Amino acid sequence: MTLKWMRRSMTTAALFGCAYIAIVTIDPACGTSDPNDRLKKVVASAEAASANPPLELFPMEITKVEPVALSERLRVSGEIRPFNQATLRARSGGRIVQSDIREGQAVNAGDVLVRFEVEDLHSVLKQKVADRQGAMAGLLLAMQSLARIEQLAGKNVASQEQLEEARSEVGVAKARLDSLSAQVEIARIALRDAEVLAPFDGTVSKLSVGCGARVGADAELLTLVDASPMEAKLLVSTGDVSRVVIGQKAELRIDGLEQQTIQGTVARISPTTEQNSRSVAVYVRLAREDPGLRGGMFVTGAILVRQAEDAIAVPIASLRQDGDGVYVLKLFDDVLVRQPVTIISSWHDDETVQILGLVRGDVIVTAPLRELHPSLAVRMTEAG
Known part of the structure; x- marks a missing residue:
């Protein structure tokens, strides 16, 4: 003392x-x-x-305003899926007589993957064709009979009842011919469906049947995938999915390929939540093909939900408020000045605020000290 x-x-x-x-x-x-x-x-x-005396401020209690690029990303995870995938089924039952494919085998569009026994189908088709020819002959006979009765009716030799009966027989014969023609077409389709063709270029990922097996209608035969274009199925919580829109960019890392970052674009958003969960499926189309990608691979990453270039942003702790509104304390000639600002939006979990009212080079106080107020003289000091 x-x-x-x-x-x-x-x-x-x-x-x-x-x-x-x-x-x-x-x-x-x-x-x-x-x-x-x-x-x-x-x-x-x-x-x-x-x-x-002037109040001393440390360098960490002030900041110089500079335009920055702001971005906000949503963390996501999910799995890699082939963009094209098809499960092929039998249209009608029968015995498989040819199935030379194997799981993991590449096939081309139009290749025969499975062939069913066709002897019975050929017999059915021949029978239906013969029945249709008989129906055509019956229709021709009915039409000839109708023509004769119409002539007789014109000479008042045949009655009106005979005329109506002849017309009815023509209608019945025509209906039978139409029915048999449809049956012939069905038999031809069944014969054509006896060969299961590859709908696109791809790889057999699952084979459910083998040669000699007898299957029923709609039985699962195999699964074909096109691995050239891949997509990621990402699960987003219902609380965050409203921030995701089609066209947003994503950066993903694949399990097993940690050294690589794959770019993608949000292509689709499911209209419903996943079963027994509170998540919504978001599908990201990958920007490039990678032979190392496999369906089912685990993926993590982020979706860029918003960004701003050349933004003026300050820490939220630097904002103050009085009866006239929101302001910051700007350092001008070693005196604190009240600078009104307008808040545009919050970033980084409300830690940073994008504002209007400041320009590049302004120096503001970021420390939330109560003793600071406009018109207060200050001076800078070194930390410690």
Whole structure:
């Protein structure tokens, strides 16, 4: 305490000495006034300045405003899926007589993958064709009979009842012919479906039947996938899916290929949640083909949900509010100035705020100190 008192006394003495010298040497023209009064005023001013020194601010308590690029990403995870995938089924039952494919085998569009026994189908088709030919002959006979009766009716030889009966027989014969023609077409389709063709270029991922097996209608035969274009099925919570829109960019890392980052674009968003979950499927089309990708691979990454270039942003702790609105404290000529700002949006979990009202190069206070206020004199000091 004694040392502090001595330093204060020395400071006061120095102030008195400087004030006296200033009065005597610098301003002799004021000799008409009482030198003691002038000295008292100078000392009072010096003591007032000593009693209210500028508040010291550390470098970490201020920031210089610079435009920045802001981005917000949504963390996601899911799995890799082939873009084209088809499960082929038997249209009608029968015995398989040819199935030379194997799981993992590549096939081309139009290749015969499975062939059913066709002897019975050929017999059915021949029978239906023969029945249709008989129906055609029956229709021709009925039409000839109708023509004769119409002539007789015109000569009042045939009755109206005979005429109506002949017309009815023509209608029945025509209906039978139409029915048998449809049956012939069905038999031809069944014969054509006896060969199961590859609908696109791809790879057999699952084979459910083998040669010699007898299957029923709609039985599963095999699964064919096209691995050239792949997509990622990502699960997004219902609380975040509203921030995802088609066309947004995604960066993904594949399990097993951690050193590679694959770009993608949101292509589809499911209209419903996944069964027994609170997540919505979001499908991302991958930008490039990679022979190392396999369906079912686990994937993690992020979707870029929004971004802003050359944005003016400040920490939310730097914002203050009074009766006139939101403002920040801007440093101008070692004095804090009230600078009104307008909030545009929040970023990074509300830690950063994009605003209007500041420009590049402005220096603002970021420390939320209560003793800071507009018109307060401050000075910078080194940390520690």
